[in-house]
Amino acid sequence: MEKLSSVAKALAPSPIQELSFLAQRCNAINLAEGFPDFVAPAHIKNAAVSAINSDFNQYRHVQGICDYVAQKMKEMHGMSIDPLTDIVICCGQSEAFAAAIFAIIDHGDEVIVFDPSYETYDTCIRLTGGVPVYVGLDPPYWTLDPDKLEKAFTDKTKAVVLNRPFVFERVNGKSCVHSPHNPTGKVFTKDELEVISEVCTRRDVLAVTDEVYEHITYDSRSHVSLASLPGMQSRTVITSSLSKTYSVTGAYRWRVGWAIAPRCIASAIRNIHIRLTDSAPAPFQEAALTALRSPPSYFETLRSDYESKRDCIFELLVKVGFKMLFKPQGSFFVFAELPETCSLSDVEFVEELIKQAGVVAVPGAGFFHGDGCCSRRYIRFAFCKSNETLSAAAAKISELAEGDGRLKIFEHVFAL
Ligand SMILES: Cc1ncc(COP(=O)(O)O)c(C=O)c1O
Incomplete structure (x- = not known):
């Protein structure tokens, strides 16, 4: 049935969706998607519940x-x-x-x-x-x-x-x-x-x-x-x-x-x-x-909580051998570069991260649209997660480190 528009055809499932299924099967810790896994603020939830009960529907x-x-x-x-x-x-x-x-x-x-x-x-x-x-x-x-x-x-x-x-x-x-x-x-x-x-x-x-x-x-x-x-x-x-x-x-x-x-x-x-x-x-x-x-204190806490989460994940990624030349100054994502020694593409790396560490992140290629030479070298980690989630992910990723602290996956060689 070739009745789809060209835009719809161009939206064919990407490798990222397949990785998402793999992550679900492996019950992986989600550092991929940009949504918080902690509770939403009580004052706002209560206002929504009260609006529903007051029939603003x-x-x-x-x-x-x-x-x-x-x-x-x-x-x-x-x-x-x-x-x-x-x-x-x-x-x-x-x-x-x-x-x-x-x-x-x-x-x-x-x-x-x-x-x-x-x-x-x-x-x-x-x-x-x-x-x-x-x-x-x-x-x-x-x-x-x-x-x-x-x-x-x-x-x-x-x-x-x-x-x-x-x-x-x-x-x-x-x-x-x-x-x-x-x-x-x-x-x-x-x-x-x-x-x-x-x-x-x-x-x-x-x-x-x-x-x-x-x-x-x-x-x-x-x-x-x-x-x-x-x-x-x-x-x-x-x-x-x-x-x-x-x-x-x-x-x-x-x-x-x-x-x-x-x-x-x-x-x-x-x-x-x-x-x-x-x-x-x-x-x-x-x-x-x-x-x-x-109140202003709400925004101050939001900012400082996210800043400490950023620092934790950034330090972890430096420690395990990513090339971290740039520290994010806003948002809740880190765009980490694979080191030169790593022969895996971004998609292959994330696949290994899911299988070996039980942690999922996003291959960077999906964010590039031109033919940039570096488009397969980045992994996006979302840190809008609870401290428990971030600690669990850090522990699992650190378990994959070798004596020198670097990830074993970076040296991964595919069997012929
Ligand atoms: C840059 C950017 N803009 C917009 C959105 C989505 O915003 P909304 O939930 O208000 O549609 C996201 C969500 O990931 C985002 O990262």
């Missing part, structure tokens, strides 16, 4: 969320956003992003995306008939080459996609703008971020940002939205959600997120959202009101 648009989001953007970034016209509540960042792409991209429009990147952008862009154009970041520090970016622009370029939080780092009282990147945890330097905003402005191109990790930044950095850079608010669509900040993601995701955009784009996103899903789940929208009012 029908199609619903809770305007209060837009008011809180606008207030938060004012406090965090000094941006003035009209909650009535410029914010659309969607089913998570995923729907907000898809609706934003549908709102601005026509068949044949080109969209610049950094490589490696979060997988779903590519599919969303292709679903609209848009063409993703990848700009490879240069390892090991995932730096942006301004010439490569400039060369990627053509007369058909409509937008640039940026993901992960943008942060201001205060060093000796001075502020610098940065932007951590998925899946590497890479942080764009101030110069790099200014290059992106300058070229967007000069070429009259839109930016679509994914800011789901806006509260998960490390080493005293705090998030700043690209839209708050001079000239950018009028050309940026911001997407974000409750998922990561309030630990209501993955298998338990609550599907409440938002798009913030100039009025005319927000209106188009709203129309598309209504046709796609009508409204985000009503009880969870009610709970979002409670979540968004969480």
Whole structure:
């Protein structure tokens, strides 16, 4: 039956899905997927239960969320956003992003995306008939080459996609703008971020940002939205959600997120959202009101808890012999490089890790879209897990270490 669309055909099962089945069969500890395995905050769960019991169970648009989001953007970034016209509540960042792409991209429009990147952008862009154009970041520090970016622009370029939080780092009282990147945890330097905003402005191109990790930044950095850079608010669509900040993601995701955009784009996103899903789940929208009012201590604890988890897993990966030149500065992923001595590809390594250690991570290849030479050399570990899960995984991985502390799998030789 050859009746599938070309996009559907391109979405054939990947080796990652097979690894997922293997991991389930081996009952492996999950350091693959980006969802917390610890309990969600009680005050937010209670608000959801109470909303269900109060019969907030029908199609619903809770305007209060837009008011809180606008207030938060004012406090965090000094941006003035009209909650009535410029914010659309969607089913998570995923729907907000898809609706934003549908709102601005026509068949044949080109969209610049950094490589490696979060997988779903590519599919969303292709679903609209848009063409993703990848700009490879240069390892090991995932730096942006301004010439490569400039060369990627053509007369058909409509937008640039940026993901992960943008942060201001205060060093000796001075502020610098940065932007951590998925899946590497890479942080764009101030110069790099200014290059992106300058070229967007000069070429009259839109930016679509994914800011789901806006509260998960490390080493005293705090998030700043690209839209708050001079000239950018009028050309940026911001997407974000409750998922990561309030630990209501993955298998338990609550599907409440938002798009913030100039009025005319927000209106188009709203129309598309209504046709796609009508409204985000009503009880969870009610709970979002409670979540968004969480005290500053909630965000401080979230950040410091994740920072210690990052340090633990990073040290473990260094100890067992990964090439760890870059420490993540935001999000809850580590992108670890296989050492030169390891002859396995990323997929083969993860397969061995599942079989021998009972731990599953994600092969990096799925995040690369260009023909980068290094695309088979990275493994992504998620550390949004309980300390018990992380300790158990660390113990199992350490058991595979040899006398010199390095993993035996790195020296793995396949039987002929
Ligand atoms: C960069 C990024 N954006 C978006 C999402 C999904 O967000 P949501 O659950 O709000 O759809 C994820 C989840 O893994 C992510 O890593």
